[in-house]
Amino acid sequence: MTKTPYTIDVFDLMHRPGEMRDKAVDIVVPEGFGNAVIGVKAGSELRLDLRMESLHDGILVSVDVDGTASGECVRCLIDIEEPVQVEIQELFAYSHDEAFEYEVHEDTIDLEPVTRDAVVLSLPFQPVCQEDCTGLCPQCGVRLLDNPGHKHENAIDPRWAALGGLASLESLTTTDLDGSADIHGSADSAIADLDQADEEES
Ligand SMILES: [Zn+2]
Numbered sequence: 001m002t003k004t005p006y007t008i009d010v011f012d013l014m015h016r017p018g019e020m021r022d023k024a025v026d027i028v029v030p031e032g033f034g035n036a037v038i039g040v041k042a043g044s045e046l047r048l049d050l051r052m053e054s055l056h057d058g059i060l061v062s063v064d065v066d067g068t069a070s071g072e073c074v075r076c077l078i079d080i081e082e083p084v085q086v087e088i089q090e091l092f093a094y095s096h097d098e099a100f101e102y103e104v105h106e107d108t109i110d111l112e113p114v115t116r117d118a119v120v121l122s123l124p125f126q127p128v129c130q131e132d133c134t135g136l137c138p139q140c141g142v143r144l145l146d147n148p149g150h151k152h153e154n155a156i157d158p159r160w161a162a163l164g165g166l167a168s169l170e171s172l173t174t175t176d177l178d179g180s181a182d183i184h185g186s187a188d189s190a191i192a193d194l195d196q197a198d199e200e201e202s
């Protein structure tokens with residue numbers, strides 16, 4: 001069996017029920033792992049705080065895993081980091097019985113599969129940079145948290161656009177009336193109002 005940074009020597013505990021040992025292991029992760037959006041990258045550091053207890057059947061190992069996962073916010077796509085903290089407890093058996101998932105191999109145990117499985121399970125499937133991340137502008141793609149108040153001038157609700165059309169029609173008519181050049185043939189009533197106004201002024 002090839003040794004990796006996750007390989008722990010348990011020779012001094014084997015077949016000595018009642019013996020116990022604590023050990024801290026700092027690992028530079030040789031191979032990254034995680035889900036599609038976040039994971040522990042190769043080269044990052046993982047700390048394993050171990051408690052190993054010798055039992056009749058094998059070695060019971062309790063591990064506190066500490067590290068950092070990196071990935072990107074699923075809403076705004078910036079790089080993010082999340083602390084990784086998981087606790088594992090597994091028995092590494094002496095026998096090659098199918099009842100036991102993990103075994104002691106040649107006086108060593110391999111913590112890689114248990115560590116990877118537990119860490120991957122603990123990772124979020126929808127990591128965000130912050131809970132209230134508003135993502136990207138659907139129109140131009142800028143990150144909305146970096147651009148508070150960001151909006152587009154032509155991004156008007158269709159209902160308001162209809163009202164805007166009415167308003168501009170009204171102001172157009174008023175201008176024509178003020179100019180007194182009745183080139184658009186305004187409504188008779190409007191002209192009557194204007195004539196009335198002229199009489200009041202004079
Ligand atoms: Zn975000």
Ligand SMILES: [Zn+2]
Nearest residue numbers: 137139140141
């Ligand atoms: Zn925009």
